[in-house]
Amino acid sequence: MRAPRSVPLLAILALLPCVRAAETGGGLPPTPSRAWVQALFDSWRAPVPPRHLGGNLYYVGASGVSAWLITTPAGHILLDTGFEDTVPIIVRGVEQLGFKVTDIRLILSSHAHIDHTGGHALMKRTTGAEVVASAADARVLESGGADDFLVWPKDTLLYAPVPVDRIIADGDTVTLGGTTLTAHLTPGHTRGATTWTMELADGGRSYQVVFFSSASINAGTRLLGNAAYPGIVADLEQTLATLKALPCDLYLAPHGGQFAMADKFARLDRGEGVAALVDPAGWRELIAGAERSFRDQLAREQALAQP
Ligand SMILES: [Zn+2]
Incomplete structure (x- = not known):
């Protein structure tokens, strides 16, 4: 299989959207423009080949927005679906890997x-699968993005509403065909952001996999005095504590840039197997970086709030 497109720029964009926007007073990133959001989203839409990662886990996403396929004898689980117009990349990928899209039973x-x-x-x-989500994210899904606290141009955030079939709470599990995923509610990036974990069996070994929810603060979002999300600071504090406590051999994330996808997939292509993905130090660095950004913005907002 050919190597994925190199995405160093995407890596930076995915992790640091605020850096791309010109900073304003107090170093706080402003609300991004519609053109900026569209350019960011467009940079993530290119196709990349699907990949077997290890055990029953596969990548079927686009260049900059991930989608994970977890196969089981009782049907499959799909974690994230990207944009509506990148769904064909997922469908093609699932079929190229030799699976049937209509065997997808659960969408997380x-x-x-x-x-x-x-x-x-x-x-x-396309699949008739059940949609599973946390209560807070279910409200956003069922409103097609309308019920979102982000201050980005609203039309850039809206999508086709989808009914949610099953609500999961913190610690709930989803099991299909002998594979179990555990939901860890990690709110802050959205009110219902969910980090999923599973055990991956590969080559006679078992690996703790973490599917990161994201924990960044989108440009324009304020931590203090945020009437649309008054609990954002407390939620992010709790989320960082939750994430630090998760056992993790390998982590995956909604954007390739958050888990060094280009490097890790290149190593997979060189035949290193699941070892190419094992990166507990990278996980700790990712969370440490999220915490630094959070504390830095909080300190800036507190300084601005001083009379
Ligand atoms: Zn997001």
Whole structure:
């Protein structure tokens, strides 16, 4: 299989959207423009080849928005669907890997933003699968992105609404065909952001896999005095504590740039197997970086709030 497109720029964009927007008073990133959002989203839409990662886990996403296929004898689980217009990449990928799209039984998500759940409605129609989400993200999914606290231009956030079939709470599990995923509610990036974990069996070994929800603060979002999301600071504090406590051998994330996808997939292509993905130090660095960004923005907002 050919190597994925190199995405160093995407890596930077995925992790640091605020850096791309010109900073304003107090170093706080402003609300991005419609053109900026569209350029960011468009940079993530290119196709990449699907991949077997290890055990029953596969990548079927686009260049900059992930989608994970977990196969079982009783049907398959799909985690994230990308944008509506990148759903064909997932469908093609599943088929190229030798599976049937109509065998997808469950659709999960990392968090209810258009770049990860914009394809949910189309994928549900295509497969008849059940949509599983946290209560807070279910409200966003069922409103098609309207019930979102982000201050980005509203039309950039909207997508086809999708009914949610099953609500999961913190610690709930989803089991299909002998594979179990556990939901860890990690709110802040969205109110219902969910980090999923599973055990991956490969080559006689077992690996703790973490599917990161994201924990960044989108440009324009304020931590203090945020009337649309008064609990955002407390939620992010709790989320960081939850994420730090998760056992993790290998982590995956909604955007390739968050888990060094280009490097890791290149190593997979060189035949290193699942070892190419094992990166507990990278996980700790990712969470440490998220915490630094959070504390830095909080300190800036507190300084601005001083009389
Ligand atoms: Zn997001």
